[in-house]
Amino acid sequence: MNKIKVVHILHSVGGVDVSLRQILHNLDTKNFENIVIHGDSDTENEFVDKDAKPIGYYRLPIYREISVRYDLAAILKAWKIIRKEKPDLIHSHSTKGGVIGRVVGFLTGTKVLHTPQAFSFLSAESKSKRSFFLKIEKILSKGKTVLLASSQSELNRAVNEVGFPKSKTDLFNNAIEPIEKIYDLSIPKTWPDQYLCTVGRPCYQKNIEELIEVLYELNKIVDVHLVILGLGHHADHIRQVEDLIEKLNLKNKVTLLNWTTREDVLNIISKSKIYLSTARYEGLPYSVIESLALSIPSIVSDCDGNRDLIVNDYNGYCIKENNIVEFSKKINVLIQDKELYNEFSKNAKETFEKNHNIYKKIKDLESIYREQLT
CATH class of the missing domain: 3.40.50.2000 (Glycogen Phosphorylase B;)
Incomplete structure (x- = not known):
C-alpha cells in the first residue's frame, strides 16, 4: 500500500x-x-x-x-x-x-x-x-x-x-509526549526557589497585565514571586507590563525571561508551585498541557482552550476574566492547603494521561x- x-x-x-x-x-x-x-x-x-x-x-x-x-x-x-x-x-x-x-x-x-x-x-x-x-x-x-x-x-x-x-x-x-526527564537550566537562575509561573509573550492574547494585578492583590496576603517566560518577538505589550510592574512596586516580585529552550521552560514549570494563565483566548495551550503532564495544578482564565483543560475543584480553577480578587484567593487556597494541592496535582497527571498523551x-x-x- x-x-x-x-x-x-x-x-x-x-x-x-x-x-x-x-x-x-x-x-x-x-x-x-x-x-x-x-x-x-x-x-x-x-x-x-x-x-x-x-x-x-x-x-x-x-x-x-x-x-x-x-x-x-x-x-x-x-x-x-x-x-x-x-x-x-x-x-x-x-x-x-x-x-x-x-x-x-x-x-x-x-x-x-x-x-x-x-x-x-x-x-x-x-x-x-x-x-x-x-x-x-x-x-x-x-x-x-x-x-x-x-x-x-x-x-x-x-x-x-x-x-x-x-x-x-x-x-x-x-x-x-510524556515528560520523562527534566534538564538543567541553560540560563542563570535569578529568582527564588518558591514561585509561580506563566508562559506567554506580553500581548493582547496573553493578557499579562491582569496577571500583574492578580500578583499585586495576592501579595497583600502572602509573599509570592512570579516568573514570566516568553518575552521577545511580538511582545507588543511589554512596555505596558513593565510600567504596571513599576507602578505597583512589584519589581522584586516578578522575573521576566526572554524566549528560551523548551527544556528550560519545562524545568521552570516543573519547579513552580502553580501554573497561571490570564489569557483572553487560546487554541489548546501547550504550557497548560505541560503543567498537567508535570503534575502541576493550574489556575487559569475561563477562556477557549483553558476551560478545555482545567476543571474547577479537580485539577485547578477556571476564573472569569477580570475577577482579580477571586483569582488571587484561589491561588492562596492552593498555596495554603497541602492536601487539596496534592489532590489537584494527582488529578492533573491523570488528565494528561487520559486526554493528552x-x-x-x-x-x-x-x-x-x-x-x-x-
Whole structure:
C-alpha cells in the first residue's frame, strides 16, 4: 500500500511549532510521508520523524503580519510546491498557514485539514478588525476545507461563529509526549526557589497585565514571586507590563525571561508551585498541557482552550476574566492547603494521561487522515 503523503503548511513558532513536531515525531512512518512548508525565518531546527530521520521541507516568506507582497509570494510558491509534490492531503496549522494552505488547496483541488490553534479574529482588539478577520475566516471555510480543531471550544467556535457545518469539522486535542526527564537550566537562575509561573509573550492574547494585578492583590496576603517566560518577538505589550510592574512596586516580585529552550521552560514549570494563565483566548495551550503532564495544578482564565483543560475543584480553577480578587484567593487556597494541592496535582497527571498523551492519541489523528481520503 502506498504511503499517504501529507504536506504541512505553517508559521512554525511557539505552540504551533510544538504541535507539528509532536505530530511528526509520532506518526507511523510505514504508512505516512510528511513534508513541511514553513516560514523562512521562523525556525532553524530540523524536523524529524518517528525514526529520527530528517523530514523534507521548503521555506516560504510566511510572516505573522499581513503583507500583500509576501503573502501572495508565499501562495504562489506553495502552489508550485503542491503541484510538484502532489500530496494526498494538506494539513495547515495557524492563521497564516491556514490562509496559504486553503487558497492553494482550492487552486490545486487538494483536500485541506485546517487547525487554527486559535482563530485570527480573536486577536483583534477592535470590533472592526475582528469583523474583518472573521469575514476572511468565513470565506476560507468554503470549498474542501475541513476544520480540525485543537480543542472542543475551538470546534464550537468554528460552528457557531465561523459557520463551518458540523459535518466539516473534526477534533484532535493537542497532545505531547510524556515528560520523562527534566534538564538543567541553560540560563542563570535569578529568582527564588518558591514561585509561580506563566508562559506567554506580553500581548493582547496573553493578557499579562491582569496577571500583574492578580500578583499585586495576592501579595497583600502572602509573599509570592512570579516568573514570566516568553518575552521577545511580538511582545507588543511589554512596555505596558513593565510600567504596571513599576507602578505597583512589584519589581522584586516578578522575573521576566526572554524566549528560551523548551527544556528550560519545562524545568521552570516543573519547579513552580502553580501554573497561571490570564489569557483572553487560546487554541489548546501547550504550557497548560505541560503543567498537567508535570503534575502541576493550574489556575487559569475561563477562556477557549483553558476551560478545555482545567476543571474547577479537580485539577485547578477556571476564573472569569477580570475577577482579580477571586483569582488571587484561589491561588492562596492552593498555596495554603497541602492536601487539596496534592489532590489537584494527582488529578492533573491523570488528565494528561487520559486526554493528552500523544503516544495514546496519535492513532486518532492517523484515522482522521485516512478518513479524509475515503
